[in-house]
Amino acid sequence: MSTPKRYHPLMMVLQLWSLIRGSFFFVILLFVIKAGSDSALVYYARWGLLIVIGISLLAIPLKWLFETYAYDKKAFYLNKGVLFRSEQTVAFSKIQNVNRHVSVIHRMFGLTALHFETAAAGEDASVKFEALTLQEAEKLEKMAVNKEEKEAVLEETEEGQVAEPELPSERTLHFRPTKKDTIKASFISLGFLFLIPLLFSVYSNISDIWNVDEEAKGIFSWIAQSPLTFTIVLIGLLIVSAVLGMVRTYLKYGAYELSSDKDRIYIQNGVIELQSFSILKERVQAVELKQSLIKRLFGMTEVELISIGQGVISEDSPDIKSLYPFLPTERAYELVSELLPGYQVEKKMNLLPLESLAIRMVQPSWIWIIATGALFWFKPAVFGIADSWIYVSIALLIAILVWRWLNFLHTGYLLRDNFVQFKKGFFESSIFYTKREKVIEVEVSQSRLQKLIGAASISTINRAKPIRVEDIRDIPFSVGEEFYRWYLGLRV
Missing domain, CATH: 2.30.29 (PH-domain like)
Known part of the structure; x- marks a missing residue:
């Protein structure tokens, strides 16, 4: 077994950011919107929130200090907990899928998050590393999914360092969307209507804090009183909405890549936040080809790989076990056979x-x-x-x-x-x-x-x-x- 290691210090930054996001709404509600309230409920809620935040801030560095991980050629061994210690063992043979997620914070420091999914339930269902160097992530992934190379990766050199031999992976690129595909996807996904829910969301959030109803009525009245003004504003909103929809679709699918080697299928997605997913072909339980009515009219199909793992690395990241959701139907049928020999829809x-x-x-x-x-x-x-x-x-x-x-x-x-x-x-x-x-x-x-x-x-x-x-x-x-x-x- 390797020497137990602490997680990367950036894990504390990520957990702090998660705490800020999780408590932001309650801070605004209790200390801004209800700032002048004398209610006993609000008073105790404020103190309760401060206590929870304080304990969480203390727990973040303590978890980093006490929680470690180790591995050998058979399994991961994770030591968890601060006051109540526990050890989790996850055998490599149980690992189904591998996910990577590179957020903006990860990219700033050249790191990645790595998530191994298993067929088990409960605590042993997955192993998640919130922050790893790219070299460490590559090494752990090779150990977990490459049966032939595990022992080579774990070989120790004379200096006591873990050897990282080159493990060539000959991948075949099956699909990468073009600009035309991205534009079509933005319209088929109704991305051009993206601005409408965005404006309503902004208006709703602002109106919760400030009373803007009168100002909004005045703006709507001014727009509606002139047909020319109304037409210009409407066309402007449609253009802006279409552009934002294409940008949103590009950020989501612009860097999409679907590839495979003899053993695994690889999906890579995202422009700003990168996410990747890999699955052993033998672990795919079924495939599903899905079409909404609008996709059927435009000859588009989505292919989903059904496996035991969830296919997500965090609550905020989407399920990426679906292949590109806007594949031409003919290409979708071909991809199933290319990726999974023996499958012929x-x-x-x-x-x-x-x-x-x-x-x-x-x-x-x-x-x-x-x-x-x-x-x-x-x-x-x-x-x-x-x-x-x-x-x-x-x-x-x-x-x-x-x-x-x-x-x-x-x-x-x-x-x-x-x-x-x-x-x-x-x-x-x-x-x-x-x-x-x-x-x-x-x-x-x-x-x-x-x-x-x-x-x-x-x-x-x-x-x-x-x-x-x-x-x-x-x-x-x-x-x-x-x-x-x-x-x-x-x-x-």
């Missing part, structure tokens, strides 16, 4: 029989029943029309039936060799693909209504956080039996 799938549509149409809708009951009770006169609530109820029922019909048209399944594939959803469409050896449980069930027409529902369960359950309803019962035999084929 098919475009043509088996559709549901018309009997399945009948089941979906006659099933009671609790949304319609509850809404109709409320309409009957209150009997609102919509647009001043007497008994118009009846037409509202009928319109809602028609909308629900149309929704079910559209979902029926966009539902499909495919069972072939050692994989199963489900498709469902209209406004939010998804294709779920998994291999038989990745499925830990299956279920075939029948409701009374399904028995009448010989239909069934099937479902799969895959390891993930949380457990991933996917199902397809109202397929022919014969397909359900075939699905059950297909799964048992791995066991017999």
Whole structure:
């Protein structure tokens, strides 16, 4: 085992920054907005907040002083706690994913955060290093994920230093967005509307502290009194919003890279704050291709890798297990096969029989029943029309039936060799693909209504956080039996 090490001192700065952000709202509320309050509740809340902040400030350097980490060729060993000491052991064999996150503060000091995710639950679910030098992070990552090179990395030189041999990694670059991709992504993600919620958020925060309603009314009146002024302001806001949306999308996806080697898939993201994610190909449990309605209209698809780890390194960082969310659909299908040999998502799938549509149409809708009951009770006169609530109820029922019909048209399944594939959803469409050896449980069930027409529902369960359950309803019962035999084929 290596000599126990303290974490980098920058960890204290990061924890201090986290404390400032976490307490900022309460400080403003209690010491600025409620500055003149004589309430006993506010008084004790102020002292309680100061005590919590004081204890936290004291705990930050003590944690850095007492908490250490060490490793050997099999596991990480972390000593935790100040008053109550504990040791966490995380075996390398349990590590599923590796995340890196480089914030602005990290970049200033040439450091990175490193997060190893495992299949375990509770305290042993992950190992997080909030601040490491790039060399140390590289060494720990190689030890944790490269089986062949662990012993070489841990070899000690004559001076007692840990050797860091060159470990070449021949990666293939699969995708890097162009400027055109970034512009399209900003519009498809509605990034050009970014300014509207931003203005409302700023206005809401300011109005909580100062009364600006009268000033706002005056500005709106001045803009509305002249059609020319209104048009100019509107065009200006749209231009600024579009520019801000593109900048925001660029900062989020401008430096995106998707690559792989023979063992792992690598995702890198971010311009100012860098984040990377890597996962062993063998640990991918399933893939999901997702399309919103607007993405489907523009021929875009998002591919998500489903694995046991969460894919995030902190509460503020996004989930990056999703591949670039605005991939051209054809390219998305190709990438699945490129990244995961043996995975081949098919475009043509088996559709549901018309009997399945009948089941979906006659099933009671609790949304319609509850809404109709409320309409009957209150009997609102919509647009001043007497008994118009009846037409509202009928319109809602028609909308629900149309929704079910559209979902029926966009539902499909495919069972072939050692994989199963489900498709469902209209406004939010998804294709779920998994291999038989990745499925830990299956279920075939029948409701009374399904028995009448010989239909069934099937479902799969895959390891993930949380457990991933996917199902397809109202397929022919014969397909359900075939699905059950297909799964048992791995066991017999």
